Each structure stands twice: as C-alpha cells, then as structure tokens.
Amino acid sequence: MQVSKFGGASVKNAEAVKNLLEIVNHLDKSQVIVVSAMGKMTNAFETLIQYYFSGEKEECKAQLKFIKEFHNNIILDLFGDLQHPMLSAFWECVRQLEVKLEQLPSMHFDYEYDQVVSFGEIFSTHIISAFLNTSGVNNKWVDVRHVLKTDDLYRDANVDWLMTEELMERTFSFTETSLYLTQGFLGGTFSNISTTLGREGSDYTAAIIGYVLNAERVTVWKDVPGILNADPRIFPDAQKIDSLSYAETIELSYYGAQVIHPKTLKPLQNKQIPLYVKSFLDRELPGTVIRQESPKIPVPVFILKKDQVLLTLSPRDFSFITEENLSRILALFSQNHVRINLLQTSALNFTVCVDRKDSFVKMVEQLKEFYSVRYNDQVELLTIRHYNQEVIDEKLKDRVVIDSQVTRKNARFVLQSS
Numbered sequence: 175m176q177v178s179k180f181g182g183a184s185v186k187n188a189e190a191v192k193n194l195l196e197i198v199n200h201l202d203k204s205q206v207i208v209v210s211a212m213g214k215m216t217n218a219f220e221t222l223i224q225y226y227f228s229g230e231k232e233e234c235k236a237q238l239k240f241i242k243e244f245h246n247n248i249i250l251d252l253f254g255d256l257q258h259p260m261l262s263a264f265w266e267c268v269r270q271l272e273v274k275l276e277q278l279p280s281m282h283f284d285y286e287y288d289q290v291v292s293f294g295e296i297f298s299t300h301i302i303s304a305f306l307n308t309s310g311v312n313n314k315w316v317d318v319r320h321v322l323k324t325d326d327l328y329r330d331a332n333v334d335w336l337m338t339e340e341l342m343e344r345t346f347s348f349t350e351t352s353l354y355l356t357q358g359f360l361g362g363t364f365s366n367i368s369t370t371l372g373r374e375g376s377d378y379t380a381a382i383i384g385y386v387l388n389a390e391r392v393t394v395w396k397d398v399p400g401i402l403n404a405d406p407r408i409f410p411d412a413q414k415i416d417s418l419s420y421a422e423t424i425e426l427s428y429y430g431a432q433v434i435h436p437k438t439l440k441p442l443q444n445k446q447i448p449l450y451v452k453s454f455l456d457r458e459l460p461g462t463v464i465r466q467e468s469p470k471i472p473v474p475v476f477i478l479k480k481d482q483v484l485l486t487l488s489p490r491d492f493s494f495i496t497e498e499n500l501s502r503i504l505a506l507f508s509q510n511h512v513r514i515n516l517l518q519t520s521a522l523n524f525t526v527c528v529d530r531k532d533s534f535v536k537m538v539e540q541l542k543e544f545y546s547v548r549y550n551d552q553v554e555l556l557t558i559r560h561y562n563q564e565v566i567d568e569k570l571k572d573r574v575v576i577d578s579q580v581t582r583k584n585a586r587f588v589l590q591s592s
C-alpha cells in the first residue's frame with residue numbers, strides 16, 4: 175500500500191479538488207489519502223478560535239460565516255447543489271461546530287483550539303471524499319481521531335504508537351475498499367477528544383500512517399516540483415534536488431527549510447520507507463525522492479529564517495558562563511518553548527538566535543533576574559549548507575553580518591534584516 179498526502183494548497187479551490195481527482199485516478203491501487211484543511215482555512219479557524227475564546231460574539235459569527243461561505247462556494251462548484259445527498263455528513267459537522275460555538279469555552283485555550291481548528295480537516299475531507307465518490311472514485315472516509323491516538327498535550331500532541339498501530343491495522347485493512355481518505359494534522363485522545371500535532375503537521379500524519387501500515391512509499395503533493403535548494407519565495411532561481419538522504423533532509427528541516435514538517439522523516443527512516451515530494455501542478459514530474467542512500471547534494475542549500483532575535487546574556491554576578499549557568503538558562507528556554515536556532519558561548523557571554531514569539535518577552539523578564547540581557551530583534555538567520563566562498567560572498571553582498579558560525583558543512587550568518 176501507499177500513502178499520498180495533499181496539503182492545503184492542493185485543495186484550495188474547486189479546480190484544485192478536480193485536479194486531485196485526476197491525480198488519484200492515476201495512483202496505484204491500495205492508497206490511504208491524507209488531506210489537510212482547504213487553502214488557508216487553518217488560519218481562518220485560528221482567527222475564529224481567538225474570537226470564540228475571548229467572547230467576541232459578533233466577530234465570531236462573522237468569521238464562521240466567512241468559513242462557511244468559503245466551503246459553500248467550493249461545494250457549489252463541485253456538486254452544483256449545497257444539499258447534495260452525499261454531503262449529509264459534512265452538514266452534520268457544520269451543525270456540530272455551530273453548537274460548539276454557542277457554548278461557553280472552558281479556560282483551557284489549547285484544548286479549545288484543537289476542538290475548533292480540527293473542523294478545517296473534517297470539513298475538507300468530507301467534501302473531497304463525497305466528491306470522489308460521486309465521480310466514481312470509491313473511497314471510505316476515516317475519522318483519523320479514532321485511529322491516531324495521542325496524549326492530551328493539545329496543539330502539540332504526542333503519538334501513542336502502540337494504540338495507533340493496533341487501531342490503524344484494524345481500520346485500514348483494505349478488505350472492503352482499496353482507497354481510504356482521512357485527515358492530516360489531527361489525532362484523538364484515549365477518550366476521543368480531538369488533538370492536533372502542531373501546525374503543518376499533515377506531512378507527519380502521512381508518515382505515521384506509512385510507518386504503521388508498512389507503506390511501500392509515502393508521497394506528499396506540493397506546489398513545488400520537489401525539494402529545492404532554497405525557498406523559491408525568497409530565492410526565485412532555486413533549483414530542484416532529485417534525491418536526498420533522510421539524514422540530510424532532517425538537517426535541512428532542522429535548520430528551517432519549511433517544505434517538510436520536521437517530525438516527518440524519522441518514522442520513515444526507521445522503516446526505510448521512501449518519501450516522494452511531488453508537484454500537484456504536474457503529476458508527471460519525478461519530484462524529489464528521500465531515502466537512506468543518496469548521491470551528494472550537487473548544489474549549496476540556502477535556508478533563511480526571518481523574524482529572529484539575537485539575544486546575549488551575561489551573568490550579573492562574577493561568574494563565567496559555566497555548566498551551571500548554561501543549565502539554568504536552557505531550562506528557561508525549554509519551559510517557555512523558545513527554540514534556539516544558533517548558539518555561541520564565551521567566558522562572559524551566552525548568545526543565541528531564537529524565533530520571535532509571545533513567550534519570548536516573559537522569558538526575558540525571568541532571565542533578567544540573573545543576567546544582563548541585550549537583544550536585537552531585527553535579524554535574520556541565513557544557513558548555507560555545503561557552502562563555498564563564492565556563494566557566501568554572493569549572498570552576503572550588501573548585507574550587514576552581526577554574527578557567524580562556520581563548520582565543515584554549514585556556514586551560518588546572523589544578518590541585519592534587509
């Protein structure tokens with residue numbers, strides 16, 4: 175069997191869903207199709223949950239209307255009729271969301287987030303499953319929350335592999351159908367409360383299913399021809415890489431290449447399942463294959479992380495940056511979920527480049543108790559993997575370099591934002 179994952183961009187409107195039908199028609203038999211919320215709907219649901227949680231009733235109503243209209247327009251284009259008989263399950267879910275939003279939220283934001291934002295994937299999969307069925311591509315809709323079991327760390331749930339294996343093997347048995355369609359990004363607790371795996375977690379869902387069912391391959395369909403040596407939105411002349419090793423791809427995603435969710439590779443590597451990244455805009459193109467062995471990458475790879483803060487701490491007492499100081503500092507970063515992207519230490523200074531996020535300000539206040547804190551929040555972090563001097567010179571032309579770290583494989587530069 176194989177797993178194919180379709181992200182938001184590949185189902186952003188009716189035309190895209192028709193294109194998905196075309197791709198599915200050409201896939202090998204025995205597939206589990208994993209689908210994300212349509213287009214930017216997860217962002218729209220995030221706005222909805224903010225209004226709901228803060229009790230802004232009118233704004234909440236207007237946002238719900240926007241979300242419903244978005245899906246209605248796609249349905250009208252695909253089915254010509256909002257009340258098409260195949261859509262009853264979809265309308266039942268819309269009603270469930272409406273009922274949820276009429277109730278008062280609990281005090282637990284992350285819990286409420288997962289209960290509301292999960293409707294993005296539930297809606298998209300009901301619509302797409304019904305559309306495929308009416309188009310002669312028979313498939314069985316599976317509620318992933320019943321088979322992908324997690325703990326209750328809402329918004330960043332951890333998979334319970336044992337339970338998931340047992341439930342998935344039973345559910346995806348390929349006895350009654352050769353095509354299953356299910357949701358990315360979602361999970362369910364032991365008592366079937368919705369959870370999510372972290373933003374952009376649908377790639378990870380595909381890998382989990384592939385791992386559990388011993389898939390022959392997993393394919394993620396994207397709006398790019400494969401993995402490129404840079405984000406084409408930032409570096410328009412980026413080149414496609416034909417083949418990558420798991421280890422290299424894990425490094426790229428660790429340094430911030432946003433094309434694959436970082437957790438995706440490990441389950442696949444553990445069972446040596448190849449991952450294909452292919453373009454839904456041209457299904458004939460070969461894409462990129464990721465597997466154990468791969469030829470050396472023929473070009474340097476550029477990864478630019480924007481919205482970074484460069485933070486320097488110096489002990490207020492007479493101590494150096496010792497192991498004791500380091501463990502206290504790192505514990506605070508971990509407690510505040512602030513990710514360190516680059517780290518340098520000297521006798522008197524601890525310097526890091528981190529993502530700018532809300533908890534950063536709180537963390538800085540805690541650090542100030544022991545350290546003098548200086549920071550610059552107008553910076554970007556450029557990583558060049560497999561660098562050479564020529565590409566460094568070219569990329570740093572007209573840029574102000576604030577800090578750098580060079581190893582055998584990586585040249586990393588903290589740059590003033592351009």
Ligand SMILES: Nc1ncnc2c1ncn2[C@@H]1O[C@H](COP(=O)(O)OP(=O)(O)O)[C@@H](O)[C@H]1O
Pocket residue numbers: 180181182183184374395396397398400401402403404405406407431432433434
């Ligand atoms: N190195 C890279 N190679 C290819 N795409 C990249 C790279 N880095 C960033 N991207 C961006 O990743 C996007 C695709 O990933 P993503 O948006 O997560 O897909 P989806 O949500 O549809 O699964 C592309 O549109 C591209 O702009």
Ligand SMILES: N[C@@H](CC(=O)OP(=O)(O)O)C(=O)O
Pocket residue numbers: 180181182183210211216217294358359372373374375376377
């Ligand atoms: N819909 C979720 C999960 C996801 O992975 O989406 P996409 O495949 O469009 O990145 C999100 O936007 O975070």
